[in-house]
Amino acid sequence: MRTYEQDLIGAKQFIEQHDDFLIVAHVQPDGDAVSSTLAVGWLLSRLGKTFTMVNEGPIPQRMTYMHKSEEILNMSVTERTRTYSNVICVDCADFKRVGLVSQWMEEGANMLNIDHHPTNDGYGTQTLIKADAAATAEVLYDLIALFEIGWDRNIAEMLYTGILTDTGGFRYSSTSPKVMEIASHLLELGVNGPDLADSLLEQLTKPQFDVLTLALGTLQMSNDGKVAWVHVTPEHMIQAGAANEDLEGIVNYPRNIQGVEVGVLFKVIDEGAVKASMRSAGKVDVAAVAAEFGGGGHVRAAGCRLEGSLQEVTERVIERIRQAL
Numbered sequence: 001m002r003t004y005e006q007d008l009i010g011a012k013q014f015i016e017q018h019d020d021f022l023i024v025a026h027v028q029p030d031g032d033a034v035s036s037t038l039a040v041g042w043l044l045s046r047l048g049k050t051f052t053m054v055n056e057g058p059i060p061q062r063m064t065y066m067h068k069s070e071e072i073l074n075m076s077v078t079e080r081t082r083t084y085s086n087v088i089c090v091d092c093a094d095f096k097r098v099g100l101v102s103q104w105m106e107e108g109a110n111m112l113n114i115d116h117h118p119t120n121d122g123y124g125t126q127t128l129i130k131a132d133a134a135a136t137a138e139v140l141y142d143l144i145a146l147f148e149i150g151w152d153r154n155i156a157e158m159l160y161t162g163i164l165t166d167t168g169g170f171r172y173s174s175t176s177p178k179v180m181e182i183a184s185h186l187l188e189l190g191v192n193g194p195d196l197a198d199s200l201l202e203q204l205t206k207p208q209f210d211v212l213t214l215a216l217g218t219l220q221m222s223n224d225g226k227v228a229w230v231h232v233t234p235e236h237m238i239q240a241g242a243a244n245e246d247l248e249g250i251v252n253y254p255r256n257i258q259g260v261e262v263g264v265l266f267k268v269i270d271e272g273a274v275k276a277s278m279r280s281a282g283k284v285d286v287a288a289v290a291a292e293f294g295g296g297g298h299v300r301a302a303g304c305r306l307e308g309s310l311q312e313v314t315e316r317v318i319e320r321i322r323q324a325l
């Protein structure tokens, strides 16, 4: 059994021994995904390496304050001009999560898989996975420290963003003493913690507020009050003028009702597919539930995509959660 320390050294060697990298995070990147992409880019720049950063999906507007965020390509709007044989995947629990960016990779590419999902299946030629890390950004903090190349405010802001968003503002159970030590160091490097918390966790755009209102109006609960769910349809999205990133956080509302063990947000993607986001109060391992439907995540936060109508998918997922209770 390899230790985390050995994997850190292995990842360092992987980076030292290759060049001309493709850096990719999961489809529809969130705070940790964007931060981790940029943090790897920052590291490679420091090492004098060349790289391309690309994701399937746009980076959320509210994350564009990060250094070089404009350099992350969105493959949905950027045409592919070449393929890459050295790849670094961040925050992707399985290879499918890179989405169509897989088309940018050569067959048999050297691949470093850096992640913190317990459901990570260990894809790639080199892995650096810490299942109890609060964020992929926490793992990258350890990796960058190993290079002994110093720090600056830009990298501090990236790592802080990943940790802040993936811990829900230092509140989830993943917020270990080590997380607080890292955050302390990043604040010393000049990160403005309160401003980031306000813009990333508190502020709502009007479309976000509107889609939240529409979603809350759909609340349903199981008879015993232990499962609560809401849904969002394409019509809601149009009515609110909302984008995918505007759904972040909605699933917490059903979960936060007293007595609820699992909260779910069902997002109708199109007529035949629904994305389920699940949050657990602790008793139910929602990663295991999501994994059964081909998804994954963490014990208390997981997701999956199912084929079927909203009603069919809702029945299947709620039934499976009730079994787990």
Ligand code: 5GP
Pocket (backbone or CB within 6 Å): 093, 094, 097, 117, 119, 276, 277, 278, 294, 295, 296, 297, 298, 301, 302, 303, 304, 305
């Ligand atoms: P969210 O519900 O916010 O989209 O995701 C919650 C957690 O579940 C995140 O850690 C995310 O990476 C994971 N997750 C969400 N959707 C999927 C999916 O389709 N597949 C996998 N493997 N993980 C997912």
Ligand code: MN
Pocket (backbone or CB within 6 Å): 032, 033, 091, 116, 134, 135, 136, 166
């Ligand atoms: Mn993450």
